[in-house]
Amino acid sequence: METLTVEPRTSVKVDEKKIQEFAVMIRGQVITKNDKSYDEERKVYNGMIDRYPEMIIKCRDVADVINSVNFARENKMLTAVRGGGHNAGGLGVCDKGVVIDLSLMRGTRVDLKNNTIRAEGGCLLGDIDHATQQFNKAVPTGILSTTGIAGLGLGGGLGHLSRAYGLTIDNMLEADVVLANGKLVTASEKENADLFWAIRGGGGNFGIVTSFLFKMSDAGTVYGGPMLWHLSDGEEMMRFYRDYILKAPNSVYCYFALLTVPPVPIFPQELHLKKMCGVVWCNVGDLDKSKKAVDEFRKFKTPALDYAGPIPFSGLQSLFDGLYPKGLQWYWKADFVKELTETSIRLNINYGHKLPSTHSTMHLYPINGACHQVKKNETAFRYRDANWAQVIVGVDPEPANREKISQWAKEYWEAMHPHSAGGAYINFMMEEGQDRIKASYGENYEKLSKIKAKYDPENFFRVNQNVTPAK
Numbered sequence: 081m082e083t084l085t086v087e088p089r090t091s092v093k094v095d096e097k098k099i100q101e102f103a104v105m106i107r108g109q110v111i112t113k114n115d116k117s118y119d120e121e122r123k124v125y126n127g128m129i130d131r132y133p134e135m136i137i138k139c140r141d142v143a144d145v146i147n148s149v150n151f152a153r154e155n156k157m158l159t160a161v162r163g164g165g166h167n168a169g170g171l172g173v174c175d176k177g178v179v180i181d182l183s184l185m186r187g188t189r190v191d192l193k194n195n196t197i198r199a200e201g202g203c204l205l206g207d208i209d210h211a212t213q214q215f216n217k218a219v220p221t222g223i224l225s226t227t228g229i230a231g232l233g234l235g236g237g238l239g240h241l242s243r244a245y246g247l248t249i250d251n252m253l254e255a256d257v258v259l260a261n262g263k264l265v266t267a268s269e270k271e272n273a274d275l276f277w278a279i280r281g282g283g284g285n286f287g288i289v290t291s292f293l294f295k296m297s298d299a300g301t302v303y304g305g306p307m308l309w310h311l312s313d314g315e316e317m318m319r320f321y322r323d324y325i326l327k328a329p330n331s332v333y334c335y336f337a338l339l340t341v342p343p344v345p346i347f348p349q350e351l352h353l354k355k356m357c358g359v360v361w362c363n364v365g366d367l368d369k370s371k372k373a374v375d376e377f378r379k380f381k382t383p384a385l386d387y388a389g390p391i392p393f394s395g396l397q398s399l400f401d402g403l404y405p406k407g408l409q410w411y412w413k414a415d416f417v418k419e420l421t422e423t424s425i426r427l428n429i430n431y432g433h434k435l436p437s438t439h440s441t442m443h444l445y446p447i448n449g450a451c452h453q454v455k456k457n458e459t460a461f462r463y464r465d466a467n468w469a470q471v472i473v474g475v476d477p478e479p480a481n482r483e484k485i486s487q488w489a490k491e492y493w494e495a496m497h498p499h500s501a502g503g504a505y506i507n508f509m510m511e512e513g514q515d516r517i518k519a520s521y522g523e524n525y526e527k528l529s530k531i532k533a534k535y536d537p538e539n540f541f542r543v544n545q546n547v548t549p550a551k
C-alpha cells in the first residue's frame with residue numbers, strides 16, 4: 081500500500097500513570113492495551129487496516145474532546161480522529177498515538193421551524209436519516225447508512241440526493257469545531273468564515289467537529305432501487321446512461337455500477353454470481369414523474385432485474401448495508417470524471433468482466449445537477465465541473481485475496497486515469513501522497529494551506545488527507 085510521505089508519523093510514548101490520571105477527567109472511556117475491549121476498539125471498517133494506537137479515548141461530550149486534544153498535544157502524541165471509522169485508508173486510527181473517538185456522540189435534534197437538523201460529530205448517516213425520515217425530510221449524504229457523517233461531510237459528501245440538493249457540504253450551515261489549541265469555535269458564513277470554507281471539503285485537517293447544523297430538504301418516499309442488465313449489454317447501457325444523466329432534471333438521480341450479483345435470497349437464483357451492470361435510482365418529488373424517468377430505461381432495454389419503485393428514503397439508504405459488513409478487505413482507487421468517451425466506456429466494461437470477487441465493484445456517482453450550482457472557489461471541494469466521482473473498489477472477506485483485489489483495482493484505475501479529470505474525491509482515496517491530494521484540491525490548495533497555518537500551524541491534525549500548513 082502507498083504510504084504518506086508528508087509528515088513523519090511520530091508519537092511520544094506516555095507513561096501509564098499519566099494516562100490513568102487523565103482518564104479520571106473523561107466522562108466517556110479511555111481504552112489502552114490492557115483492556116479486554118482494546119482489540120475490538122482499535123478496528124476500523126476496512127479489514128485491511130491493522131493499527132495499534134497507545135490509547136483510544138471514547139468521548140462523551142465536547143469537554144471530553146477538548147481534554148483529549150489538550151492531553152494529546154501536551155504529550156506530543158500522534159492523534160487520529162474517528163467518527164464512523166469508515167475511511168478508505170483507515171485514517172480514523174493510527175499506530176502508537178491516540179485515537180479520539182466520537183462514536184458515543186450520536187445525538188440529533190430536528191428543528192422544524194428552521195428546517196434544520198443538528199447532528200453530533202459521531203453520528204452515522206443512519207442516525208440522521210432516522211431522525212429526518214419521520215418528517216419526510218433528509219440531508220443529502222452518502223449511499224450506505226453505516227458511514228460516519230463527520231468524515232463524509234467534511235470531505236464533500238455525495239450520494240442519492242446530490243443532483244437534487246447538492247453535496248453534504250452545500251447543506252452545511254454551521255459546525256462546532258475544537259481546534260488544535262483546545263479552543264471551541266463555531267464555523268459558519270458569519271463566524272470564522274475562512275474555517276467554514278475550509279471544512280467544506282478540506283476533511284479533518286482543521287479541528288474536531290463536535291456537531292454540525294444541516295439544512296433539511298424534502299425526501300420522504302422516493303422512487304428508488306436497483307436495476308440490472310447483463311454485462312453483454314454493458315457498453316450500450318453505459319452510453320445510454322451517460323446521455324441520459326447529463327441532461328436529466330435535478331430531481332432524477334441514478335448512479336452506474338459494475339457488480340457481481342451476490343448469492344443471497346433477495347436476488348433471483350439464476351442471476352447469482354453473474355457479473356452485471358446496473359443503475360441505482362433515487363428520484364425525488366412527484367412519484368408519477370419519477371417513474372416516467374425510470375420507464376425510459378425500461379423501454380430502452382428490459383432489465384434482467386428491476387427492483388425500482390416507491391421506497392422510504394431511509395430504506396433506500398440502508399438497502400445495501402447488509403452486503404457490506406465491517407471487517408472486509410477494501411482496496412480503493414478513485415478519480416473525478418468529466419466525460420465518458422467511447423474508449424472509457426469500452427475500458428470500463430472490459431474491467432467489469434474481470435471483477436475479481438463478489439464484493440468488488442465500480443460506481444460512477446453523478447455530481448452534476450445541483451452540485452454544479454456552487455462555484456469552484458465557494459467551498460474547498462473544487463471539482464464542480466466534474467460530472468461523476470468514480471470509485472473502483474476491490475473488496476473481499478478473505479485477507480488471502482488482498483493482492484488479487486488490489487491488483488485489479490490498480491490496473492483498472494491505471495487504464496482509466498488518463499481519461500479522468502485528474503484529481504479524485506479525497507474520501508475515496510487511500511494514502512496516495514501529496515501530489516494526489518494537491519490534484520484533488522487544485523487551485524484551492526494554496527488557500528487551504530494558508531487556513532491550515534492559521535488554525536493548526538503545528539499540523540497536529542495530520543492523520544488525514546493532509547494539507548500542510550503554509551510557511
Ligand SMILES: Cc1cc2nc3c(=O)[nH]c(=O)nc-3n(C[C@H](O)[C@H](O)[C@H](O)COP(=O)(O)OP(=O)(O)OC[C@H]3O[C@@H](n4cnc5c(N)ncnc54)[C@H](O)[C@@H]3O)c2cc1C
Binds near residue numbers: 168
Ligand atoms: C462502504 C462505504 C460507503 C461509502 N459511501 C460513500 C458515499 O456514498 N458518499 C461519500 O461521499 N462517501 C462515501 N464513502 C466514503 C466516506 O465518505 C469516507 O470513508 C469517510 O472518510 C467516512 O467518514 P467516517 O467518519 O466514517 O470515517 P473515519 O474513519 O472515522 O474518519 C475519516 C476521516 O475524517 C476525520 N474525522 C472523522 N471524524 C471527525 C470529526 N468529528 N471531526 C473532524 N474530523 C473527523 C478523520 O480524522 C479521518 O481523517 C463510503 C465509505 C465506505 C467504506
